[in-house]
Amino acid sequence: MELTPTRRRRFLAAAAAMLAAIPVVLVATANASVPTTPAGWSLAWSDDFNGTGGTLPSSANWTVDLGHAYPGGPANWGTGEVQNYTNSTDNLKLDGAGNLRITALRDGSNNWTSARIETKRGDFRPPSGGKVAMEARIQMPNVTGNAALGYWPAFWALGSPYRGNYWNWPGIGEFDIMENVNGINSVWGVLHCGVNPGGPCNETTGLGANRACPGSSCQSAFHTYRFEWDQSSSPQAFRWYVDGQQFHSVTQNQLPADTWANMTNHAGYFILLNLAIGGAFPNALAGSTPTAATVSGHSLVVDYVAVYTAGGGGTTPTTTTTTPPSGSGFDAYSSIQAESATSRSGGTVETTSDTGGGQDVGQIANGGSMRFSGVRFGSTTATQFTARVASGAGSGVSGLVEARLDSPSGAVVGSFAVGNTGGWQSWRTVPANMSGVTGTHDVYVTFTSGQSSPYVSVNWIRFGT
Template sequence: MARTRGLLAVATAAIAVAATAVFAMQADAAVPGAPSGMTTVFSDDFTGAAGSGLNTANWLYDIGTSYPGGAGNWGTGEVETMTNSTANVYQDGGGNLVIKPIRDASGHWTSGRVETQRTDFAAPAGGKLRMEARIQQPNVSGAAAAGYWPAFWALGAAARPAAATNWPSIGEWDIMEDINGRSSVFSTLHCGTASGGPCNETTGLGSGEHACSGCQTAFHTYAVEYDRSVSPEQLRFYLDGANYFTLNSSQLDATTWNNATHHGMFMILNVAMGGGFPAAFGGGPTSSTASGVPMLVDYVAVYQSSGGSTTTPPTTTPPTGGSSRDAYSQIQAESFDASAGVQAETCSEGGQDVGFIANGDWMQYNNVDFGTGGVKDFVARVASGAGSGVSGLVEVRLDSRSNTPIGSFALGSTGGWQTWTSIPGNVSGVSGKHTVYLTFTSGQPSDFVNVNWIQFRK
């Protein structure tokens, strides 16, 4: 999953950050409770023993200088090698994660980059998602800080199986970046196509440089909130609880926005050294760059609100004739009642799957019974042999193909058209009997997915 980010435009005016002292608190604060109307769906307070590694049930380590099959130097030109060594990534025994870049005697840098195992952090239709971390940036400035690039960010779930060769269409949310010890923060949405396009890549749609006084010497909170309860939808970025940058869905075409947001995400914490972004502000690392100055992470948390308890069909009435389908049993993809643009074919897992699926295609399943509610997500068994940079959204809609999706996920190549994986997607609460549509959206015309079955889960 190559973080292929380019040079960000620089905002020449810096805004003073108020009330810094309020947030220059103790080094170990408890994970805050969920904001009003939201629930905590993931958190880590990093309370392990001094010198211990991370809980690998929650986190995976990125190793080396690229993802297998992904862009070299993590797609950004950075110079370090990422490791899982406790010299670079460890818990300090005081409630913090430490990510420490180190230069060896030959001048080679090592550092750490970790990702959440989960890739399903998503805002359901009509709901919200908030990702938050309390971080002290590396306490280094001036010539000693040249090349330092700490970051807290997230990538679309489809990046993981595709080594992010489908970047930036699957979405990248940069929640906190600082470079060269500038005591500032940058936030950015990357989306659309890899060069130019609606999101001005490789720069992205960003906040510019925002002043962050004391961010090297004390802990501050950084967050993004994706709000699907408002129209237009919004991505809001926060420093110490203050919203300083907002993007509206109306700023982009619907396909680009949906591909970047309407699916699961996974979070990443890392300290890079060098690369295109630091180069835009003087470069580095150099012989004057200090080794061993860490980024400290007190906690990370993910909060979510639902989109409502019941989905009511606004435009059509579901069919009442024929036998019911149980939403909580596997619904074979080839058992559709109607479809467009797809074909059934022999499946390597037995029986048939539905393939040749591209942008605008759909499948319809009548009389799907959700009972009295309680559905929390759906799982689709999918495969993709799509080429580099080709990805799309698998969406679930009720009772009309024009209704807002109740759930979705993004998908890139899984390694082959019969290389199957099960991918979950959050859904809004549903009850009763409905016609279920699977719809498919992509920014490219090529086929991007095969489907074997879907199943809803309570």
């Protein structure tokens, strides 16, 4: 058929429109790898979510959180969100195109499911005197208006002492790198710290700022969200970015010294990605959510997550060590094996599957204890108590791991709570702040629980500055 000039113009316009639309789709999924590391930075950790479509993200990199709470932690994750987190690939999967998809679904009984993951590593922090950056390229759930009411995607980080002790928030620190609610074209960056309610971070709101995503909306396209913790500046600073544009900052001189120290003087942070439904934040802006108009099936899509460090002479180790004082007994600043205790009550020595092999003391219950004679702290003040623990305890069973000096009934100088970690050989390193200790002491590790069932296995303990 011969095209008249009018038909030819219409045909060419339609073809141009079709071709112009194709790259938009490709751009949203084509960046299947972590970008080149910026000059002056080193890549410390990353996941580009490349893998077989329909599979879960790497179990070497991520832990999948389940249910409505951490074992022994606040209900509904402390926020009032309503969904049940699962490890079903209906809610959580690689899409085969280099992305992770977290999808919120509502069933016929009006129950919501979704997913939440957190990095296995919990030591993301600047090298001494340097900087750390946590970055992700994300497309928020592509839903707006009434259909989006209750959607609450987030890319964020929590202080590692929260693991095993789910009641020390917000003192241990929380960096909300990207939050969004109700399909609004805006990214929120928030710092949580201090005490709740109120305090220097105005909890439970936090110290936050927000802005619209540059160019395309947050929901319709990928954007890069980044948080930097800068120890090289004076005063030290936290900074939030979207697509390279800074939109929020908090500096050290804005907060009390003890507040800043409590959230920066520990082992570091772990990163989380989740898609919540309902809860305090979306409800604050739209009333009770989700509603009957909220549409199921939209996804948080993540292209990559990367952690970079700069300056400071290298990556800061999880625990700062010192030259131990000489003498017999145990070096406080090296890993002290649980099975090497001078004396012990409770638990059973067993072969461990933990990294490095050896043995652990398994399934310790309320009233158990370990004594380590002559632990040498020297003249350097130890301010951190860390233990490598695992738990296969039943639902609702948890307890404390406590460090005491010179007597099993002495004052507790450091402690943390622990519940089910996923199994008796599913190991976690849990740090806790402690009152300053110097000199040489007999250290008693005691175990206290309101239940009689075993709740913890211990591989080793260690102290740090």
